Each structure stands twice: as C-alpha cells, then as structure tokens.
Amino acid sequence: MKSLWNDAEAAKFAGPLGLRVYSSRLLGRDKSLVLHGGGNTSVKLDENNLFGEKEEVLYVKGSGSDLAAIEPADFAPVPLDYIRRLASLPALSDPQMVNELATHSLRAGAPAPSVETLLHAILPHKYVDHTHADAVLSVSNSPDALKRVRDIYGDKVVVIPYIMAGFDLAAYCSREFPKQKTRNTVGMVLLSHGVVSFAADARESYERMIELVSMAKRYLEAKKAWNVGLPSPAAPAFRREDAARIRSEVSRAAGFPLLGRCNDSPRFVGFSRHADVSRISQGGPATPDHVIWTKPLPMLGRNVEDFSLKYRKYFDRNSIQAKEAKTMLDPAPRVALDPDLGLMAFGRNATDAGIVEDIYEHTIDVILRAEALGGWKPLEDRHTFDIEYWDLEQAKLKKAGSPLAFAGEVAVVTGAASGIGKACAEALLRRGAAVVGLDRNPAIETLWKRPDYLGLICDLTDFSQIDTSIGKTIRHFGGVDMLILNAGIFPASQAVQDIASDMWQRAMKVNVEANLLVMQACHALLKLAPCGGRIVVIGSKNVPAPGPGAAAYSASKAAMNQLARVTALEWGKDGIRINSIHPNAVYDTALWTDELLASRARAYGLSVEQYKKNNLLKTEVTSRDVAELAAEMCGPLFAKTTAAQVPVDGGNERVV
Ligand SMILES: [Zn+2]
Numbered sequence: 001m002k003s004l005w006n007d008a009e010a011a012k013f014a015g016p017l018g019l020r021v022y023s024s025r026l027l028g029r030d031k032s033l034v035l036h037g038g039g040n041t042s043v044k045l046d047e048n049n050l051f052g053e054k055e056e057v058l059y060v061k062g063s064g065s066d067l068a069a070i071e072p073a074d075f076a077p078v079p080l081d082y083i084r085r086l087a088s089l090p091a092l093s094d095p096q097m098v099n100e101l102a103t104h105s106l107r108a109g110a111p112a113p114s115v116e117t118l119l120h121a122i123l124p125h126k127y128v129d130h131t132h133a134d135a136v137l138s139v140s141n142s143p144d145a146l147k148r149v150r151d152i153y154g155d156k157v158v159v160i161p162y163i164m165a166g167f168d169l170a171a172y173c174s175r176e177f178p179k180q181k182t183r184n185t186v187g188m189v190l191l192s193h194g195v196v197s198f199a200a201d202a203r204e205s206y207e208r209m210i211e212l213v214s215m216a217k218r219y220l221e222a223k224k225a226w227n228v229g230l231p232s233p234a235a236p237a238f239r240r241e242d243a244a245r246i247r248s249e250v251s252r253a254a255g256f257p258l259l260g261r262c263n264d265s266p267r268f269v270g271f272s273r274h275a276d277v278s279r280i281s282q283g284g285p286a287t288p289d290h291v292i293w294t295k296p297l298p299m300l301g302r303n304v305e306d307f308s309l310k311y312r313k314y315f316d317r318n319s320i321q322a323k324e325a326k327t328m329l330d331p332a333p334r335v336a337l338d339p340d341l342g343l344m345a346f347g348r349n350a351t352d353a354g355i356v357e358d359i360y361e362h363t364i365d366v367i368l369r370a371e372a373l374g375g376w377k378p379l380e381d382r383h384t385f386d387i388e389y390w391d392l393e394q395a396k397l398k399k400a401g402s403p404l405a406f407a408g409e410v411a412v413v414t415g416a417a418s419g420i421g422k423a424c425a426e427a428l429l430r431r432g433a434a435v436v437g438l439d440r441n442p443a444i445e446t447l448w449k450r451p452d453y454l455g456l457i458c459d460l461t462d463f464s465q466i467d468t469s470i471g472k473t474i475r476h477f478g479g480v481d482m483l484i485l486n487a488g489i490f491p492a493s494q495a496v497q498d499i500a501s502d503m504w505q506r507a508m509k510v511n512v513e514a515n516l517l518v519m520q521a522c523h524a525l526l527k528l529a530p531c532g533g534r535i536v537v538i539g540s541k542n543v544p545a546p547g548p549g550a551a552a553y554s555a556s557k558a559a560m561n562q563l564a565r566v567t568a569l570e571w572g573k574d575g576i577r578i579n580s581i582h583p584n585a586v587y588d589t590a591l592w593t594d595e596l597l598a599s600r601a602r603a604y605g606l607s608v609e610q611y612k613k614n615n616l617l618k619t620e621v622t623s624r625d626v627a628e629l630a631a632e633m634c635g636p637l638f639a640k641t642t643a644a645q646v647p648v649d650g651g652n653e654r655v656v
Pocket of ligand 1: 193
C-alpha cells in the first residue's frame with residue numbers, strides 16, 4: 001500500500017481543519033480501508049472562546065458522513081476536557097452518551113458526533129485516524145489473532161480485545177492504553193473491529209495508518225494468504241426471471257419492495273460455489289458495523305422463508321438477553337449468494353444496494369484471507385446483534401419518516417430522452433423509484449448521473465434490443481414494476497388518399513408493435529412485481545377525437561388503445577393494471593419549436609399564448625402535467641383501476 005499524500009494537493013486545503021479533511025479523504029479513497037460511512041477521524045485544536053479563554057476542541061467526524069467526500073462542516077466540534085471526563089465515568093449508557101455529545105456540540109447545526117468520539121478524545125495525539133482495513137480484519141478474525149497481531153506489530157500497537165464501540169470501548173482503552181503504550185507505539189488494533197493510528201500531524205498519522213495496514217498485508221503475503229484465488233467458473237447464462245423471483249420473495253419477506261442488484265462476476269460466482277461456502281459465508285460480517293447494511297449473514301441459495309426463520313431465531317435468541325425490549329427488523333436478507341446468479345444485493349434504493357454489494361465484495365476478501373491463514377473466525381452473533389439492535393439504531397428506526405411512494409421499485413420509461421418521457425422519468429425518480437430510460441437518442445445514457453437511473457440506447461422496433469435492455473434492467477435493479485409506454489412518432493400530415501405505405505407501416509410499428517414487444521418482454525417480470533405490475537400508456541386526444549390529416553397517427557394510437565384494453569382483460573389475473581392517458585396540445589416537447597408554434601397560432605388567427613390555452617379551462621398543458629398523472633396512475637390512487645382512459649387536455653369539446 002502506498003501513501004497517496006501529495007503536497008501540492010494538500011496545499012489546497014486551507015484552514016485549521018484543512019489537512020484533517022484532506023487526509024480523511026485520502027483514507028476514504030481506498031475501499032480496502034473504509035467503506036461507505038465506515039471509519040472516522042479527528043483532530044484536536046486550540047481555540048479561543050468568546051471570553052478570550054483558550055479551549056481544546058475535538059473535531060470529530062459526524063455520524064454517517066463518508067470520509068471520501070468529507071467537508072469541514074462534517075466534523076462536529078466538542079470540548080475535549082468534558083468529553084474526556086465522560087470517558088472516566090464508571091458507567092454511561094449509550095442514550096446518555098449521545099445526549100451529552102449532542103448537548104455539548106460547540107456549533108449549532110453540527111452533525112451528531114461519531115459514536116466513537118470518546119475513543120478519539122482519550123487518545124493524547126492531535127490527529128487520530130480509524131479504519132476497518134480489510135488486511136487487519138483478516139488477521140484479527142483468524143485463529144490466534146492476538147499472537148499474530150503481536151508478531152506483526154510488536155509494541156508498535158496497543159491491542160484491545162473486541163468491545164462494542166461507544167462508552168465501554170473508550171473507557172477500556174483509557175485504562176489499557178497507558179499500560180500498553182511504549183515509545184514505539186503508533187497505533188492500536190481493535191480486534192475483530194479495526195485499527196487506529198495517531199500522530200502530531202495529519203500526514204504522519206495518515207502514513208502510519210498506511211504503514212500499519214501494509215504490515216498486515218505483508219504478513220498475509222508471507223503466509224500466502226493475500227492473493228487468494230477462487231475457481232473462476234464461466235458465469236452461467238443469466239436467468240432474469242430467477243433473479244426477479246428472488247427479489248420478489250425477498251421483498252415479500254421484508255414487507256416492502258427492495259431493489260436487487262445482480263453481479264455474476266467470476267469472483268461472486270466462484271465464492272458462491274466455494275466448497276466450504278456454507279461454513280465460511282455463515283459466520284458473520286467482517287466487522288460488526290457492516291451488519292447495518294448486510295444483516296448478519298447472507299442468504300445461501302434461494303430459500304427466503306428458511307432465511308427469515310433463521311433470522312427470527314437469531315433475534316429471539318439474542319433479544320431475550322437484551323436489557324430493554326427490542327423491535328425486530330424485517331427478516332429479509334440483504335445479500336444472497338447463488339451458485340448460478342452469483343451475488344444479489346438488496347436495498348431500499350440503488351445507493352443502498354450498491355453499498356451492500358461493495359461491502360460484500362470486501363467481505364469475501366477478508367474471509368478468504370483469514371481462511372488461508374488457518375480459518376475464518378468471525379465474532380459470535382451476539383456481538384453482531386448488539387450493533388444491529390443498538391439503542392441508537394433502534395432510535396433511528398422510530399425517527400425515520402415514511403419512505404417515498406415508489407422506494408424499492410423499478411420503472412421502465414420508453415422514449416425517455418426528452419419531452420413527456422423525460423418528465424415521466426423525473427416524476428418517478430422524485431417518488432423514489434429506480435428508473436430505466438430507453439431511447440434511440442444516445443443522450444439517454446447521460447441524462448442523469450445518479451445511481452437510481454440507468455439510461456439505455458434502444459431501438460424499440462427491434463426485439464433483440466428490447467430484450468437486451470430488459471436484461472440489463474434486471475441485473476441493475478432486479479425487476480420491472482412499472483412500465484410507461486411513451487415512445488411514439490407523429491408522421492407528417494397527409495390526406496388519406498396520399499398516405500404512403502411505408503409511412504403507414506412505420507407509424508404502426510413504432511406506435512403499436514413496439515409497445516407490444518416491450519410489454520411481451522416485461523410480462524413475466526411485471527407478474528413478479530412485489531406491489532403488482534403497472535403499465536401506463538401515453539395515448540393521445542386523437543384516440544377519442546381524431547384530426548384530419550393525421551390518419552396514420554390517429555389509427556396507430558387507436559390500435560394501441562385497443563391493445564391496452566385487451567391487455568387489461570388478459571393480464572388482470574396477473575395483478576397487472578394498465579391505464580391510458582390522452583394528452584393534447586403539450587407544446588413543451590421537442591416536436592414544437594417556437595416557429596412552428598407561431599405558425600400554427602397564426603393559422604388559427606390566435607396569439608401563441610391563446611393558442612397554447614385553446615381549451616375549455618383556458619390552461620396550458622405541460623409535459624410535467626402528463627408525467628405527474630402517469631406517476632400517480634402507478635400509485636395507490638389508481639390501485640383498483642385498470643383500463644381507464646383519462647384525458648389531460650384542459651378540456652376539449654370534441655372529447656367531452
Ligand atoms: Zn470502528
């Protein structure tokens with residue numbers, strides 16, 4: 001491992017917290033050191049208070065922030081002396097500790113200080129860095145861990161047995177640290193938890209961390225336990241329905257929909273097929289912190305019911321030992337290991353599922369290296385339980401507001417690169433859905449850069465392209481719950497006697513057949529949607545009220561309308577509902593340029609403003625209006641409605 005410190009880069013970080021921010025980010029850059037909110041750092045600064053008195057202030061990472069992207073404001077300032085006194089109390093409950101930390105923050109609006117704040121306070125050094133480095137976890141979760149740690153580090157580190165983070169750990173360290181520390185001490189190993197380094201300056205503390213982790217790495221290399229290969233079987237053909245079924249059953253067990261991210265890389269398939277997978281995967285997480293994301297164990301295979309049963313037993317077994325009553329979390333897995341699918345990672349949103357996947361990838365490294373060292377020896381599950389059911393975590397549950405309407409659900413929107421399609425994608429994202437946008441326009445790929453959006457170039461008249469896109473959808477998010485059929489063309493105006501056959505066929509192909517193909521590709525998946533499948537068809541006013549010169553368009557939209565009605569008849573038994581929207585005069589789309597609008601308005605003897613509002617309500621209909629209705633049609637308001645046709649046109653005399 002190399003130090004990433006760069007003087008030129010460091011120079012850009014000004015202010016007293018500057019280098020603390022810089023070296024924290026350096027730690028955060030390396031996922032083998034810290035993952036997603038894991039680890040924490042601090043610095044002790046001398047400051048003057050308003051009375052001109054000198055005060056030592058501990059700036060410690062706020063709970064939940066990510067080291068990789070940390071900002072000065074993400075550090076919480078607390079008075080060092082007071083926090084040290086807390087650590088010297090004979091006892092302090094977690095809620096009391098959290099209360100003291102919150103009420104002694106020196107900046108209104110600062111984040112809640114890390115639960116490891118007391119540990120940072122009792123260490124005498126100005127800079128303290130704490131990570132959950134993979135290499136150290138492999139050593140400290142193996143047989144004779146204590147002896148190995150001593151062999152590696154000698155008196156360079158103080159060694160602390162596993163104690164849950166918070167007051168108990170800090171109090172223990174404050175007694176043990178002075179006893180064990182020597183002139184050579186540069187860090188501390190917290191067995192089965194992580195590693196701490198410290199120094200008088202930011203660079204030295206950071207580089208000591210790198211050195212401590214490198215020493216563990218070199219030890220593993222010397223024991224031939226660093227690069228642990230796995231048989232890399234060719235991934236079997238991906239079976240999207242299998243993945244969607246697992247996600248559906250996991251969601252049912254959870255009691256709410258979850259996204260499922262599939263990864264059949266050789267590493268995950270190889271691990272899932274490891275001869276000892278049923279032992280090594282069922283021990284526990286690499287560090288107890290991970291349990292919040294991954295649950296204590298992954299599901300091996302596909303028996304969700306069996307997993308839930310085991311989870312309930314784990315809860316019952318451990319909760320009776322707890323001091324206060326615990327509320328059981330949902331008993332659904334967050335990680336599934338399957339010899340054919342590899343890994344499936346579940347989360348309430350795409351970010352969470354990605355975190356679960358990342359954590360498990362590192363867990364595999366930690367497990368295999370510990371195995372190569374003589375055997376993976378994770379903590380007993382009562383310790384994992386203590387973290388998963390910590391008062392503080394339980395309190396968060398009570399505080400958590402209700403999730404967004406479509407959290408954990410997946411929507412596919414066709415023709416999503418612009419206009420109504422893009423507005424639909426936005427409306428669904430706003431409601432918490434993961435969205436897959438399909439479009440021929442390459443701009444679809446980069447419309448948004450966010451984990452809950454996947455843009456795919458797709459010609460909807462080509463079934464193989466649709467098929468590939470839906471396959472990618474399942475790999476990414478695990479299912480299809482909602483389908484917005486929006487893509488369509490509006491052929492140039494032609495009188496009936498002049499319609500060219502190819503133009504007619506093209507209208508039918510894009511406006512009818514493409515939708516049929518998309519629905520066919522999604523049928524089995526919509527059937528598996530945890531909250532029932534939903535389809536919304538963006539139709540047209542031309543269905544109930546066709547216009548002269550638009551025969552191909554009107555006929556194709558009417559054919560689609562009829563297809564939707566038959567689909568409602570056939571797929572109702574599968575719990576799939578399909579409803580249509582008939583918009584009219586939506587002028588904020590790519591079809592309408594300012595010139596075109598002006599010329600159409602002139603043709604009717606109206607101003608552009610009058611032309612836009614030429615309806616009964618004298619109101620302008622926008623893409624967003626249509627999209628909001630489309631999204632609502634997927635929600636609970638329309639839960640008992642199928643085959644409905646709703647106009648969004650400001651009121652049209654011919655439709656009324
Ligand atoms: Zn920690």
